[in-house]
Amino acid sequence: MRRDSLADDLADRGDDAYVPPAYGDYGFHRVPNTAFDVLGADTGDTLPGDVFDGVDTDVSNVVVVLLDGFGYDQWRAAEPAIPLLERLADAGTVTPLTSTYPSETAAAITTLHTGVTPREHGVLGWFQSLDALGAVVAALPWTTFDGDPVDEAFPDAPEWADALLDASTVYERAEGVDSAVVEPEKIIGSASDGGLSVGATGIPYYGVADMAVRVRERLEAVDDGAASYTLAYVPDLDAVAHEDGPGTAATRAQAESLAAAVERELVGRLDPAVAADTLFVLTADHGHVDTGGENVDLRGYDPLWNHVRAGADGEPIPPVGSPRNLQLHLEDGTVGRVREAFERDFDCRTYTREEYVDAGLFGPVRAGSADGEIPVRAGSTDGEIPSGLGRAFAERAPDFVCVHASKGMWYADEHLGLIGQHGGQTRAEMLVPFAAARLDEVA
Incomplete structure (x- = not known):
């Protein structure tokens, strides 16, 4: 069963085609917690029970395969050509969820490993300005804006998790569950992986067929009846x-190739007894909007550059976030005039800090928020969370956020030329699938 009417309902919760994150029910941050809940471990907020309508969840193993960038509407378009997707819909339930805000990889993948919202874990976009370094960094690759490894550019830089992360991982909190993360070889052992996979075994792979083999071998090696969680991340x-x-x-062919590898090497060749004891989940962190490659070049746009604030190094802080999640750190008293210029010159939605906090854009502020209500990472600084927002969030929350209706807005050629983009609030970006079925019933 595919729940298209719920997709329409989630999209209609917003206005003017800007879809808000559904943190209160069908939000992506609930995916890992829901998987662990099936295995008897309480790691945080879970999805409504109807995501498992018609699905037998009396299992010992849960496998979550995340296809980066495969939004719900992309699933709908691809399903007739991909037998695996059709069988997942027939054998189980395909529920639309909303991504986080921003609907981009750095925020959402950090959420996938922590089970909390960006407001709680503190990674608010691909690019972040860090006072500790006096520099803008790319969060997941842990590089400078120019692409140099942070550890080389700043030999005294803190560890990735110390610099960026507030929350513990779901693997640390999932007592009694054997957790593994199956990722491309280039990610395993990276700085961000070191912070995000604490409590899980890292398993590298060298291609999507190899990924499916590694997941199969992992499942068949788990002791009978032992609770196991396996996450496979696929960025292709x-x-x-x-x-x-x-x-x-080209994108459709890539989806077909990925599905065929999973079907052949995992669904088709897994020990039937193990398959009958395994819940399979296929999901995504975000979708894509097609910009046509015609994006907004902000170089020379004076209403922006005349008002950006100086960072810890005394240099102006450039826009951070990403082209679909433009975050500005502005001089005091200038937000109003910058907003007026952006709304005059571009088709966009803008938020002041007060507005996006009140709206819970990056995640709701929980009533009476204090240290104990966020699963705080071991080693985090003690003390009261400023204004209930979270330490990392309070440090790097921008003064102003701009989301273009359909284009990217940036100031570097590498990103201005991208056709598919994400990070914003269109339905295409925000809605993602959560497909669940017992693995033997998908074969």
């Missing part, structure tokens, strides 16, 4: 969609 489709666009033949 996202990379193609960025360059070619989300609805192109």
Whole structure:
């Protein structure tokens, strides 16, 4: 069963085609917690029970395969050509969820490993300005804006988790569950992986077919009846969609290739007894909007550059976040005039800090928020959370956020030329699938 009417309902919760994150019920941050809940471990907020309508969840193993960039509407378009997707819909339930805000990889993948919102874990976008370094960094690759490794550019830089992360991982909190993360070889052992996989075993792979084999071998090696969670992260489709666009033949071919590998090496060859004891979840962190490659070049846009605030190094802080999640750190008293200029010159929605906090854009502020209500990472600074927002969030929350209706807004050629983009609030970006079925019933 595919729940298209719920997708329409989630999209209609917003206005003017800006879809808000559904943190209160069908939010992406609930995915890992829901998986662990099936295994008897309480790690945080879970999805409504109807995501498992018609699905037998009396299992010992849960496998979550995340296809980066494969939004719900992309699933709908691809399903007739991909037998695995059709069988997942027939054998189980395909529920639409909303991504986090921003609907981008750095925020959402950190959420996938922590089970909390960006407001709680503190990674608010691909690019972040860090006072401790006096520099803008790319969060997940842990590089400077120019692409140099942070550890080389700043030899005294703190560890990734100390610099960026507020929350513990779900693996640390999932008592009694054997957790593993299956990721591309280049990610395993990276700085961000070191912070986000604490409590899980890292398993590298060298191609999507190898990924499916590694997941199969992992499941067949788990002791009978022992609770196991396996996450497989697949970035390939996202990379193609960025360059070619989300609805192109190349992107469709990539989706078909990924599904075929999973079907052949995992669904088709897994020990039947293990398959009958395994819940399979296919999901995504975000979708894509097709910009046509015609994005907004902010170089030379004086209403922005005349008002950006100086950072700890005394240099102006450039826009951070990403092209679809533009975050500005502005001089005192200038937000109003910057907003007026952006809304005059661009088709966009803007938020002041007060507005996006009140709206819970990056995540709701929980009533009476204090240290104990956020699963705080071991080693985090003690003390009261400023204004109930979270330490990392309070440090790097921008003064102003701008979300273009359909384009990217940036100031570097590498990103201005991308056709497929994400990070914003369109339905195409915000809605993602949560497909669940017992693995033996998908075969």
